Amino acid sequence: MSKITDEIKKRRTFAIISHPDAGKTTLTEKFLLYGGAINQAGSVKGKATAKHAVSDWMEIEKERGISVTSSVLQFNYGRYCINILDTPGHQDFSEDTYRTLMAADSAVMVIDASKGVEAQTRKLFKVCVMRHIPIFTFINKMDREAMDTFELLDDIEKELGIATCPVNWPIGSGKAFRGVYDRNEEEIELFFDTKKGTTTGEVKKIRVDHPDVDQYLDPEQKDQLLGEIELLDGASATFDQEMVDRGELSPVFFGSALTNFGVETFLQHFLKMTTSPLPRHSDKGDIDPMTEKDFSAFVFKIQANMNKAHRDRIAFMRICSGEFDAGMDAFHIQGGKKVRLSQPQQMMASERKMIEKAYGGDIIGIFDPGIFSIGDTITTSQERYAYEGIPTFAPEHFARVRQVDTMKRKQFIKGINQIAQEGAIQIFQEFNTGMEEIIVGVVGVLQFDVLKYRLKNEYGVEIILETLPYEYIRWIENEEIDMDRLTGTSDMKKIKDLKGRPLLLFVHEWSIRMTLERNEGLRLSEFGRS
């Protein structure tokens, strides 16, 4: 096997998804500790005071005095090379968050044991399902009062429509939390509330039928556990790696990230069950990193440099195959030109650094002189294939944009287009009029503030945003449809995107159904194509 395929096989590239406060940051930090990437245990401080638009990642970075924007953390654990993708789940929830999932090969879903499935998890989960990537569940905060375990699993199955397979099973919760029962090993991993700051805190295990178990478990707890094990063995889905691979079955683990319980066990199982970089769809068929020798990558995120003086940008790419060499030339498919991939950067857990080499599965940031768009393919292959585009996700908040000083039209157009290209906002126009009126759509309302702030600071343009009542947007899949003859509901609005493609906005969800009923053959989609 070649060195390149060896390197790619070691890669595990995944995103951690959760609702704010479920424990994503804490869990990530514990992963980094186990990988030896950081050696200072202790929770990431300053979150409560953190201003919006600052991701937890930035907090971690600030804490450790490293540079501010990042997209991925890379570290080694055993024989694996792990890439964790940042999906900010807080107030700065935006389309970027969704797009990041396009670059991942699997997802870890963190759920707060006292809350079950929450809104943001649901949204991110939808994208994972759309991509059929494996999803692993870590039910966190077992050291606090938790929902009934069966109810929690039921909640995941019903809310998210995915089967679950508990790999371990909790014994009590909150003050009565005693640990987890490993269903394969038939062993109990005992919980001690003393491991907060440890890295490789020794794990104490005991077989469930060992007489010493009674020292740790009350008789009722033991009875309950034995009863639940029996019930589980009869009722729950059996582990099936192929179903996991297709994203139809989620292996479930229980633990407590804060007290460092169950985290390493989870990491070890997860790394074995998840996948190394897989083939990706292109217009010339699937490109398999195990057989494709040439370098190929696609852009999934573009970020303008925070430095106002240089309006340069970084294009973040997911490498799909081959080996990357700093400064190499490659072909930019959409631009139809050869490009030099310069100033490659990668976020290692401890620092942002220039890199020399990277492999399929890795994420790199490349200096972008303004030529790349989200979804673009770059490759050294003579075959000139393009990876499947990245879907445009449905914004849920809309506003009409008005300029305060109409003289600054040029700067306004330039700025708003730039910000839209980065994917923070989407811009639309009235269906029947020209460029005069701009409607902006965002996934998270914070993006409205970001837009205002950036236009003022970076382009000297002040705007007024007039919020619109629409909450649902649908792309029209059969574009040949005659828009003038389309009959909708009174709360429907016709708009178009910058490429002139028609879309519909609705205030109520039921209007979508009604519009579909009134227009035979009409096909609407929640996702657009970039």
Ligand code: G4P
């Ligand atoms: P997030 O990134 O998903 O938003 O969550 P984060 O890790 O920041 O955790 C949110 C809060 O939950 C933090 O407390 C964190 O310490 C706590 N937490 C995380 N995992 C566990 C756990 O297993 N058990 C318990 N009991 N708490 C947990 P905070 O008070 O909001 O912040 P901080 O001051 O501790 O940083």
